[in-house]
Amino acid sequence: MTGTGTYKRRKGDVMMKKRVLAEVTINKEIAPGIFDLWMEPTQGLEEINPGQFIGVYLRNENLLLPRPLSICEVNADRSALRLVYRRAGEGTHELSRRKPKDGLGYVPILGPLGNGFPLEKGEGKRALIIGGGIGIPPLVELSKRLKADRQIVLGYQNGQTAGFLQKDLEQFGDVHVATEDGSIGVCGNVMDLIRKENLQADIIYACGPMPMLKAVKEFAGERGIPAYISLEEHMACGVGVCLGCVVKTREVHPHTNVHNARICTDGPVFEAGEVEI
Amino acid sequence: MNIQTTIAGVTFQNPVMTASGTFGSGMEYSELMDINRLGAVVTKGVSNVPWPGNPTPRVAEVHGGMLNAIGLQNPGVELFLQRDIPFLKKFDTKIIVNVCGRTVEDYVEVVERLGEEPAISMLEINVSCPNVKEGAIAFGQRAEVLFGITQELKRHAKQPIIMKLSPNVTDIGEMAKAAEAGGADAISLINTIMGMKIDIRRRKFALANKTGGLSGPAIKPVAVRMVYQAAQAVKIPIIGMGGIATGDDAIEFILAGASAVGIGAMNFADPRTAEFVLDGIEFYMRRYGVENLSDLVGAVEG
Structure with missing residues (x-):
């Protein structure tokens, strides 16, 4: 994307996760308002565990936040991901209109996120x-x-x-x-x-x-x-920063130091006895 | 080309900082962007004891921005000092810690505890969070109260203090003057603008807290205006923030009078936004032959 190279990485931890681009290969309505989408990331993804999700960014820049969508399936070499999602609001409405080779370019995604x-x-x-x-x-x-x-x-x-x-x-x-x-x-x-x-x-x-x-x-x-x-909540960042998507926990959570866990990073899957729902 | 900026005697390698609450203590985003490129990390608000925050839903998206009512959930100053500061010390960037409290005594306790940590360059005092009932914004909406708490904290603080101002006031210039008169070393603005969203399908508030703080590009013109008005009112340095997405946005704030800028909600849209903003500032300076960033501060004409 951009980057002038004025600064070089110097110290601290390495970057591990990536916001990558993916190409839509299939996107069809399989039931009223339910869409079946396959996408191929342009770069390899990390190992994916069932129950993890990805953040999908939209073209409409007025919709800032990534849509957290669960991974339905992944092919054997992780070169293609399947998302089955419901058209619920403006963001998923935009996503539902994306077609293979629609000339609108790649879909930015972030993930895999959370624990499966x-x-x-x-x-x-x-x-x-x-x-x-x-x-x-x-x-x-x-x-x-x-x-x-x-x-x-x-x-x-x-x-x-x-x-x-x-x-x-x-x-x-x-x-x-x-x-x-x-x-x-x-x-x-x-x-x-x-x-x-x-x-x-x-x-x-x-x-x-x-x-x-x-x-x-x-x-x-x-x-x-x-x-x-597997729990769901409105999220902003999807990576554990904003503390938007918490769930009450039975014990004090070691990261938050209060009776709250972050659904995006500590979940989205929890043992039912650990959370107060 | 010199892109450094100096605030209250602290020199930052560049003017790009994170806005409190949108970057945690950097742990999560360190995997997605290069923290070493930031002028400073401004941490999420820290209180004397752990705070659980508000009920969910805590966030909602709106046109060009978002509403949040997190309620300053944080692990408390002790765990923060044990865990988060050692992490941040690994990077080539300055550390500014945001401080929140319910009472003046709460703030004093945190400010004194943080004073023992030399790795912390400055403290930002949150007197402007719209999402908690006690403290926070209660100190930031009346000039005489803001003056009082600033004066009190200045007596206890080892590091320079930045008072973070609320836009939810009638006269931002008056508030900036109160902070300056109380001895603030700098001010930062704007915190979020109080807003509301209603889900018309369910006929319910989108946020459990009913109201929340609006951030993102939607608020940028309000923020630029307030930074300009504050800059006209005081001589202390200003850290400007509110919807910054690009280098051009940052230059607007700097021309309005900001010595540094904070990247907030846009971190959520792309974790590398702060890096792109820095690239954009450098690009602007090269294109317009600006030798020193400081030449741009408050340089709007007319």
Whole structure:
């Protein structure tokens, strides 16, 4: 970009993360308002853990902040990333209009950010993988990489959006579907489905709306099962600087020195018992 | 070409600093940009004991900027001195620590504790945060109160003090004069402008705190105007900030009367913004044949 070279790096720590450019290769609507985007970063990314996210910067400079979007999937050599996102506001609206070779150039991204789901904790166990709505995407990479007996429970609001990413996930485990309006699968939410089908688990991984995560936390607490939940909050920087996206914690957090952890950097995945939601 | 700037006897390698609260203590952004290129790191506000801050949501994006109501969450001065200062000492840059408190005694306690650390070049006193109920802005909206706390802190401070002024006042010149009369070595402005956003779909406030501080390019013209008015009112040096995104923006503040500039919300848009601003200032100086940065300070004509 710019840089006159007047100053040279002298001392201190090396730069490790990078804000890189990525090219959109696929961007299509797979359900009303839900988009499936593949992008190819122009430089290699670090190792990506399921549950991590990237910051996506926009062309409209009036929208300053990066959009934190979870990584749905990554190909084997990390040369391409998949994001499945909901068109919710101005920023994701702009992103949804980007097309391959649209002449608008590369999309700046930052990441991978945050900590993902702990894969090693589930190894060889019966894992219940629970996703609600736009919380479903990171479960694809998780289900692909988790060496466990995988039961996947997906909750959708209605028949219109129901089923997005279902086929992708069916490759990696038994998929159970619930819809609030009963149009597909069990009528109700994911917890109704789990109780109705009496699904058993040694460990839970979940991503979805806050009411769902609260129910997962309660369910796991009652049964004494560890549950790793991925949280979401409005963020500014995405890298732990601004302290915008905190969640209350049971213990004093060692970094913040108060009962708060940063969702972007200390999470977004937390053990449910550690956070007060 | 000399791009150094001197404020209260402290010489900075260049005039580009971070604005408090947008850079933490540099740990996170050290992975994304070169801290050695900064004139100074201005840390996030530090209080005598850890502060938990406000409920979430704490941030919201608005056209050309953002609102925040973090509420000065910080780990307290002890952990800050143990962990953050040793980290910052590894870099070739000056350290300015921002100080916050609920009472004058709180501020004094932090100022005295920081006085024991010679690596800290200056203290910036936050009397202008709009997001906490006690302290902070309560000291920065009435001239006589600002004068009093400045005078009191000056008695206890080992390092030179910068009073960070609020734009949420009627007459910024009067506030600048009060800080100067109280013995401030410098002033910095502007802190964020109090704002509000309402989510019309949910019919709720975007921030849990209802109001928040507006920052980003949206506030730049207000900030330039206030820096100019403050510069007309006082002789002490000014650190200007408010929506700076480019070298050209920084030059505007310098021409208005700032001896240094702070990069705030734009760090979030691109962590290398401060480096680009520095490049842009140098570019401007070469293009217009400016030998010394100090020749530009307050050099707006007419």
